[in-house]
Amino acid sequence: MNTFPLTLLRSHSAAMLAVLLAFVVAILISGCAASPPIPNERLAVAEAAVQRANSASTSENAAGELQIAIAKLASAKQAVASKDYERADRLAEQAVIDAQVAEIRAQSARTHKSAQESQEAARVLREEIDRQTVR
């Protein structure tokens, strides 16, 4: 007599727990499918990469590439604002690579210039020596 209602109560609470568990699982599953997490880390990386690329040399030698990287980062932030986190993640990843492209383009342009200058300097020196030899 004393045990029955207790058992009833127990079985009742177990059922309720099972329902609650199923509910939570359902919510979790649906949550995972509907909205991936905000790509905060990737955005931070992109922010840093764009900032690093945004130098005087890059704006002089790879202005177009730098603008693309900056615009890409802005788009990524916009995608976060419109809760399209997958797109935001992709755009942030692209912003990182765009910033790297801007940097390497600028570096390549610089070294190309100095290569031309040093070849010119060598040519001038050679001419000078030739003149001296003639003298």
Add this chain to the structure above:
Amino acid sequence: MNIRAIILAALVVTLAACSSVPEPNRALVEARDHYARAQGNSQIARLAPEELQAAGATLQQAEQAYTNRADKAIVDHLAYMTSQRTVIAEETAASLASQAIVASAAAERDRMRLAMRTSEADAAKRRLASSEASNLRQTAALAAADARERELQRQLEELDAKKTDRGMVVTLGDVLFATNESELRGGALNNLSRLAAFLIEYPDRSVVIEGHTDSVGSADYNLGLSQRRANSVRAYLMSQGVPSNRITASGMGMGIPVASNDSASGRQQNRRVEIIISNADTAMR
């Protein structure tokens, strides 16, 4: 009939869907071409192998996504990443190639500068050697000039020349001439031949020969005698090879005594021929 047609159509659509390849992705095609071009470039393969490998790995992911019919946005994204990684490989290689050019140009400049400095040093050495030689020559010339000067002084001393305002003066005494004669006596010749040799040796010197007498006799006679004596000295020097244009002979008569005409010894001193050797400034310096 109608239902059968619908079922058939549905079947055809389903089959077509099953057998169809996914629609070609333009970004992926471009990324594929881009990567293939970079891979075919030996400079990129040599200088940026890691960057090229990263691009290749991303391309593989893109191909995989495409084959698995992933979302077009994902394939586009991976294709874009492939293209950008390929650009990084290309630019890395270009940058390294330029750096190599800078380094080799710098090395060439160093080499050329070294060669230039070496040749400059050689030239300087040659110049120094030649200037040393010319210094030696100059020193030798100076020494020779000094020696010449000393020799000149010695010879003038031998001639018993006296230094005066008019130059070196050699006085030939009366004893060298017979009384009232202008012929040179043998004793004079020794001294005069030395003077001739001296004048030949120093062609920039010229001489003025002055004849003087004492006050005995008429002025006219003495003037003539002094002139004749001067002339005979001149004639002797010319006979020894001294050019006439360097010898001036003049008779001064009795007007310029060097001692009193009152005593015999004074008169003897006044009877003389003076030979003034000009101070050739160019030769004496």
